[in-house]
Amino acid sequence: MPRFSPFETDVETCSFFQEMFHGKLALIGEWTTMRFVFYSKCNLTQEQGNQVQVLMNPIFGTQMHFWPTKDSYFLTEEFSKGISVLRESGLIFYWQNVELDYKISGTGIEKTNVKFKTMSINKLILPLTLLFMGITAAFLVFLSELRRRKSPEH
Structure with missing residues (x-):
């Protein structure tokens, strides 16, 4: 598996994501971030606006949980290695805090529209x-x- 960095080519990123998404691995948490990057980098921009709204929802958090479906159980070990490489290289952090903020700022959607965590204690x-x-x-x-x-x- 290639070493990921924020400066690598979009072709390598797209091929890695296509393996994950087409392997039918179900993801929660960073799935939305990765899905957004997949659409924005791989010229699939028709769903970009919806993904931004989902990503701004703090209820998803920053943790990742995944489980294999029946068809892709054999991919679990390879997939978890890929996720750890992404996390260790800081690419997920880079996407969430640099690229994603830039993309959201161009949509005109405010980040403060949805606040679940602050509501639970204050109210x-x-x-x-x-x-x-x-x-x-x-x-x-x-x-x-x-x-x-x-x-x-x-």
Whole structure:
């Protein structure tokens, strides 16, 4: 397998991606980044806009998980070696932080349109505080009732 770098030719990149995508390996996470680069480098620009919107969605994160389908189980080891070469050379990082930002800036789509991670904490503070206060009040009522029942007057 050739050594990948940000300066290598598009032909080598395209041939590597074609093996992955046509080998029917299912990917999550960096799959969207690689798919975007595949379309932008290999003259398949008709789906480029959709891929940019998917890539800006932070719910995908930067981790990669993959699993083979029935037809491509034998490719798993070769594929994982290829991904580690891409990651070690910094090419995935380069695509995400240099090329991708450049492509997105040309589409007019703002990166801040979709925010899943910040919403989860900021918008749950008030409901969680109210829940905690309710549980505390219920516990105090329970203790007072328990103490009242144990008193010798009853």
